[in-house]
Amino acid sequence: MILFVETLIGGLLAGTMYSLVAIGFVLIFKASGVFNYSQGALLLFSALALVTFLEMGLSFWPAVLVTMVVMVILSIIIERVVLRPLANRNVMTLFMATLGLTYVIEGAAQGLMGSEVRLLDIGLEDNALFWGDILISEFDLIVACGAAVLVIALAIFFSKTRIGISLRAVADDAAAAQSIGININRIWQIVWAVAAVVGLISGMVWGARQGVAFSLSLVVLKALPVLIIGGFTSIMGAIVGGLLIGAGEALAETYLGPLVGGGITPWFAYVLALAFLFIRPVGLFGEYKVERV
Amino acid sequence: MNSVGAKPTPDLNAIGQAGSGRGTQSWAFLALLAALVLVPLITTEYVTQVVVLPVLVLGLAGLGLNILTGYAGQISLGSGGFMAVGAYAAYVLAIHGGITFFPLTLLLAGVIAGLVGWVFGLPSIRIKGFYVMVTSLAAQFFFEWLFLKFPWFYNYGDVPTISLPPMGLFGLDINGSYVIKYYFTLAFVVALTWMASNLIKSHVGRNWMAIRDMDTAAGVIGIDSKKYKALAFTISAFYLGIAGALWGFIFLGTTSVGSFQIDRSFQILFIIIIGGMSSIRGNYIGAAFIFLLPLVIDYFAKTFIGDTVSPGVLSNFQKFLFGALIIIFLIKEPDGIDKLLRQLMGRVRRWGRKRA
Numbered sequence: 001m002i003l004f005v006e007t008l009i010g011g012l013l014a015g016t017m018y019s020l021v022a023i024g025f026v027l028i029f030k031a032s033g034v035f036n037y038s039q040g041a042l043l044l045f046s047a048l049a050l051v052t053f054l055e056m057g058l059s060f061w062p063a064v065l066v067t068m069v070v071m072v073i074l075s076i077i078i079e080r081v082v083l084r085p086l087a088n089r090n091v092m093t094l095f096m097a098t099l100g101l102t103y104v105i106e107g108a109a110q111g112l113m114g115s116e117v118r119l120l121d122i123g124l125e126d127n128a129l130f131w132g133d134i135l136i137s138e139f140d141l142i143v144a145c146g147a148a149v150l151v152i153a154l155a156i157f158f159s160k161t162r163i164g165i166s167l168r169a170v171a172d173d174a175a176a177a178q179s180i181g182i183n184i185n186r187i188w189q190i191v192w193a194v195a196a197v198v199g200l201i202s203g204m205v206w207g208a209r210q211g212v213a214f215s216l217s218l219v220v221l222k223a224l225p226v227l228i229i230g231g232f233t234s235i236m237g238a239i240v241g242g243l244l245i246g247a248g249e250a251l252a253e254t255y256l257g258p259l260v261g262g263g264i265t266p267w268f269a270y271v272l273a274l275a276f277l278f279i280r281p282v283g284l285f286g287e288y289k290v291e292r293v
Numbered sequence: 294m295n296s297v298g299a300k301p302t303p304d305l306n307a308i309g310q311a312g313s314g315r316g317t318q319s320w321a322f323l324a325l326l327a328a329l330v331l332v333p334l335i336t337t338e339y340v341t342q343v344v345v346l347p348v349l350v351l352g353l354a355g356l357g358l359n360i361l362t363g364y365a366g367q368i369s370l371g372s373g374g375f376m377a378v379g380a381y382a383a384y385v386l387a388i389h390g391g392i393t394f395f396p397l398t399l400l401l402a403g404v405i406a407g408l409v410g411w412v413f414g415l416p417s418i419r420i421k422g423f424y425v426m427v428t429s430l431a432a433q434f435f436f437e438w439l440f441l442k443f444p445w446f447y448n449y450g451d452v453p454t455i456s457l458p459p460m461g462l463f464g465l466d467i468n469g470s471y472v473i474k475y476y477f478t479l480a481f482v483v484a485l486t487w488m489a490s491n492l493i494k495s496h497v498g499r500n501w502m503a504i505r506d507m508d509t510a511a512g513v514i515g516i517d518s519k520k521y522k523a524l525a526f527t528i529s530a531f532y533l534g535i536a537g538a539l540w541g542f543i544f545l546g547t548t549s550v551g552s553f554q555i556d557r558s559f560q561i562l563f564i565i566i567i568g569g570m571s572s573i574r575g576n577y578i579g580a581a582f583i584f585l586l587p588l589v590i591d592y593f594a595k596t597f598i599g600d601t602v603s604p605g606v607l608s609n610f611q612k613f614l615f616g617a618l619i620i621i622f623l624i625k626e627p628d629g630i631d632k633l634l635r636q637l638m639g640r641v642r643r644w645g646r647k648r649a
Contacts, residue, residue: 035423085624091422092368096566097623099559103616111609221434221555224427232423260442267438270431277420277428 002133007254008247013140015246016147017209020202021223022230022238023154024195029232030171031191033091034083037098040220041105042196046071047203047212048113051120060123064200071200074105075192083188106217115214120207143205150201151239154194163190171233225273231283240284245269329479333472342471342544344588348581349482350539355564355576356489357532362562363571364493365525366505367417371429372533373557374436379406379534380541380548381440384455388448395460399481403535410530411523418519421508433555440550447549456547474543481539485532490573492528501525502571533561563615567622569629578630587611 021039028036049070053063078101086097127138158164169177170187178184206216226245230237252268276283329349333341358372383402386392392401413432417425440446440453447453492498500521503511508518541548560583568579594607626632 082620082624089623089627093623093627095368095423095426096562097620099562100616100619100623103612103619105616107609107611107613107616111606111613115605115609221430224430228424228427263438263442267431267434270427270434273427274416274431277416277424 003254004251006134006136007250009134009136010140011247011250012243013137013144013246014250015243016140016144016239017202017205017242018222018226018245019239019242020147020150020198020205021219022226022242023151023235024198024202025223025227026230026233026235026238027154027191027195027198031167032083032170032188033094034098035091035095035232036195037095037220038102038105039195039199039223040217041102041109042071042074042199043203043206043219044212044214044217045074045105045109045203046196046200047120047207047216048109048118050200050204051118051207051212052113054120055118064204067200068197071196072193075196076189079185079189079192083192084185102217102220106214110214117211117213120204120212122204122208139209146201146205147239150198151235154198154235157194163187167191222269225269227283228273229276229283231285234283234285237283237285245272248272326483333475338471341475344585346475346478347540347544348577348584349478350536350544351561351564351584352577352580353482353485353539354533354536354561355568355580356486356573357529357536358561359565359570359572359576360489360493360501360532361525361529363565363569364498364505365501365522365529366508367414367522367525368422368426369429369529370426370555370558370562371413371432372561373553373555374429374433375406375410375530375533376537376540376557377436377440377550377553378409378530379403379537380553381446381455382406382534383538383542384448384457385446387457387460389445393458393460395477396481398460399535399538402538403531406534406537407527407531410533411527413530414523414526417522417526429558430555433558437550437554452549454547454549455541457542478539478543481535485535486573489532493573497521497524563619565629566619567629569631570627572629572631574634575629575631578634582630583615586614590614 021043024039024042025036028034028039046067050063050067053066054060058066082097082101083094086094125138129136129138129141158168166177166182167187167190169180169182170184174184177187202219203212203216206219210216222245226238226241228241229244230239230241249265249268253265256268257264329345332345336345354372354376357375358369361367361369379402382405383398386398386401386405392398409432413428416428420428444450444453447455493501500511500516503514503516504518504521512518537553541552545552564579564583565576566579567582568577569575590611591607622629
């Protein structure tokens with residue numbers, strides 16, 4: 001029983017890290033209908049940039065700030081150079097463009113800042129906490145709290161600020177939003193910048209966990225099943241989906257893994273997502289759309 | 294949603310050419326075929342085995358993906374996984390099944406890959422777009438795991454790599470000389486390409502394109518989209534499986550799961566983007582481009598910059614360049630190099646007519 005609860009809590013906490021990555025996806029998909037495969041590359045880029053600034057002798061918070069500025073500039077360039085010329089093209093073309101973008105960002109990040117594994121210390125210690133008999137990782141707990149704060153901040157941003165409200169207008173109906181004078185390109189830039197900042201935060205967390213290296217970019221593959229389960233357009237869905245995948249993965253590895261020889265984490269999330277697809281294809285929080293001929 | 298290679302208007306240019314340019318086209322095709330037959334006779338072993346042969350095999354893989362993505366409109370990132378299925382199926386058939394007549398092994402491996410493709414295509418009946426893509430990713434990761442996890446797939450060896458036992462081919466040993474390998478591959482690739490081209494011209498191909506352009510509308514005019522989507526997944530995986538077996542055993546010789554990872558899936562996808570969606574020729578043009586560009590970059594780096602460039606920097610530069618090319622092609626010429634060539638041919642022909 002203790003093993004079960006421990007596995008469950010560990011999985012749920014690890015799941016918040018998946019949620020963080022998935023939120024970046026959802027932001028961009030909602031606002032521009034772009035399925036942004038390069039979210040993982042952005043994550044790698046931001047973590048590498050942060051490590052590089054730290055190595056250059058900046059202290060922690062200034063380094064984060066500078067990295068944030070770099071990421072915002074990068075987002076604006078991406079919107080200007082890649083997305084704007086592709087406006088109104090079909091979603092698959094846009095997806096493939098972000099695949100190309102992934103290669104560009106990965107190549108640039110590693111070419112400029114090196115491709116060896118580097119450690120990132122964000123000042124969080126990974127002590128074991130005990131709650132009764134149950135072991136909980138302090139690191140995971142702090143990350144989960146951080147993720148909660150981030151989500152609340154995003155929720156306030158989207159419902160209370162002027163920019164947030166225009167963003168939702170664009171997501172709802174881009175043409176209508178444009179006709180009342182919302183600058184759609186500006187909105188895209190903002191949303192990519194916000195997604196890049198979310199990427200920076202997830203990059204910090206993942207980087208501190210497993211070191212900053214190319215494998216960070218593959219985190220994106222973990223986020224896809226999360227999106228399937230949660231739906232592509234809901235931040236709430238990204239959170240719940242992340243938790244479900246995290247918990248499901250941990251439980252499956254512990255209880256199902258030994259039956260088939262272990263190591264099933266790379267694909268278990270996908271099988272879970274596939275099972276979901278058959279039951280509820282739009283995800284838990286997705287909306288059904290009526291297609292017209 | 295799932296109109297990948299869809300053109301907004303019918304390509305009148307291409308239709309016109311099918312009539313007027315028929316003669317030129319088939320001449321060009323015969324000339325190319327003759328050139329391919331002559332390759333081992335007039336060039337070195339290196340060019341045959343390391344340059345032309347892999348391009349043919351990758352082009353065949355591109356054709357497999359293009360059937361699914363370019364014609365039937367279903368995007369897939371599982372090409373590498375299906376290639377792995379083909380390679381491992383061929384190995385298992387030869388080792389555990391004792392089927393050592395290579396053409397038969399290859400075809401059966403393709404059929405097995407096709408059946409697997411059919412299974413993984415089943416979700417596409419209910420879902421589409423990105424969701425189908427996730428299914429294909431599931432296939433990719435599942436097979437990477439499967440073939441590494443169960444030693445039966447690599448005959449309980451110490452290392453999880455596979456290479457074929459001596460395979461027969463009308464008394465010849467397929468592993469014998471590079472010339473045999475090359476002609477065998479060429480014959481297979483040409484036959485399969487011819488089959489695909491006929492399939493696409495038939496009602497099957499037209500139904501695929503109708504589904505690609507708008508599956509709701511295709512349903513309205515009475516196309517059984519479930520059936521044709523399933524068929525596209527099956528045939529696509531059949532081609533990919535054969536390409537995988539050829540890649541693993543004819544080109545590499547010894548192979549493992551490492552040759553068919555997700556990078557391979559991206560490579561095949563890039564081949565069809567750069568070569569040309571919904572184009573048969575495009576696959577081979579794209580394969581040549583994608584496979585040879587790194588060799589060319591390597592060559593120039595060595596010649597002009599010398600050995601001071603570290604391989605790491607070079608590979609990152611290649612990555613950057615590939616990504617940038619993908620974006621540029623998607624923005625400027627979504628129909629790929631094939632379209633550029635067609636326009637060039639058209640211009641040459643018009644110029645010729647003006648002079649005459």
